[in-house]
Amino acid sequence: MTNLPPPCKWSTNQIDLYKIHRVSCDALEFFGKPATEFRQPVWRHPEYAAFLQHQTPETFDSQTAGEDQVRELLMMLKSIHFHDYSIPVSTRRDYSDQDTLTDQVIKLVLQFIGMGQNKSTMIRTNTRVLLQQNGFFFSVTMDAAVVGEHSILHLLLITEKENKPYDPNRTSFGQLMACAIGAFQHNNEIRKSLEIPTLDFMIFPAMIWSGSVPSFYRIKITHELSEAVRCPGNLKRPDNDTYVAQLHLPIPNEWMGYGLWRMRNRAIVMKILENMKDFIPCGLLDIPVSWNRFMMDLEPEHSSDGKPSNIITNDDVLEVDAEFD
Secondary structure, three states: OOOOOOEOOOOHHHHHHOOEEEEEOOHHHHHOOOHHHOOOOOOOOHHHHHHHOOOOHHHOOOOOHHHHHHHHHHHHHHHHHOOOOOOOOOOOOOOOOHHHHHHHHHHHHHHHOOOOOOOOOEEEEEEEEEEEEOOEEEEEEEEEEEEOHHHOEEEEEEEOOOOOOOOOOOOHHHHHHHHHHHHHHHHHHHHHHOOOOOOOEEEEEEEEEEOOEEEEEEEEEEHHHHHHHHOHHHOOOOOOOEEEEEEOOOOOHHHHOOHHHOHHHHHHHHHHHHHHHHHOOOOOOOOOHHHHHHOOOOOOOEOOOOOEOOEOOOOOOOOOOHHHO
16 A cells, blocks of 8 residues: 655744745735626526526426436535535535535535636546645645646635534645645646746646635746755745735625625526636646736735735625625
8 A cells, every 4th residue: 555645734823934924815906807707607508597596406496417417416415504414405415514514515516607617627636636845745635626637736726614524734725725836846746757847836726625615826836935945844934925816705794694695696606617717727838817917926015004905814804895796
């Protein structure tokens, strides 16, 4: 049996050590275009549009295979929202707990808009890559990822494990950053093996899901940050700060916990996901045009007292953005 490297654990300690900050962004800052210019969801099959038209599975009489998938997704969302895992979700797959349900919800939602469904990309769950940190190798696992040719990673997703005990050495955002740096190292190693130039930076669209509530991130990983993490013995810190763009669901606080169970929330999430496609290359050597908008790092805004005003803390929640309606 092959001995796997130990799992990587990142918390606020590593985030602070490597000078990483989350910056709250509106649609223009996050995507490089205002929400009024967003594309509407492009459904892989017309039947999938029913996902935005029916609140509960009981009101939806499915007639086609595509509609059956929509009804199955609604059943999973009901199970997650009401914490009722006795609901018979599917006769084709076994869903035993919320983590599995959440992973499958994410996969179906991405498939509905055709993400990971062309010839060169696919959606892969429980994707593990190696992260070289402080001279040692660790394993980092994404609950789901959009994977391209030659196993190049494009989009990263992790879910919060509510049934696991609290671990002060692990936070969701810390784990996401470890995954992103591991994906950067992984992608460049593949490029080396194919004898094509490595990249000095990569931009990863990413999400953290808590139940059916997503948070959206745009993460720019640079060679400088990767090398600082790779350096043995915590002897090197990057000269430049890394600012990670974060876009929370732009909905009122009282509706945040409903996630995709609420129909208005679904419309907002699906529109955001559709436009996240802009960050995903079509081919191995393609660099998305959207990357050019983010050659420079985000800079924090400063209030009159000189302190950053848009750096996100764990207590921050964004206000509703009417442009998404």
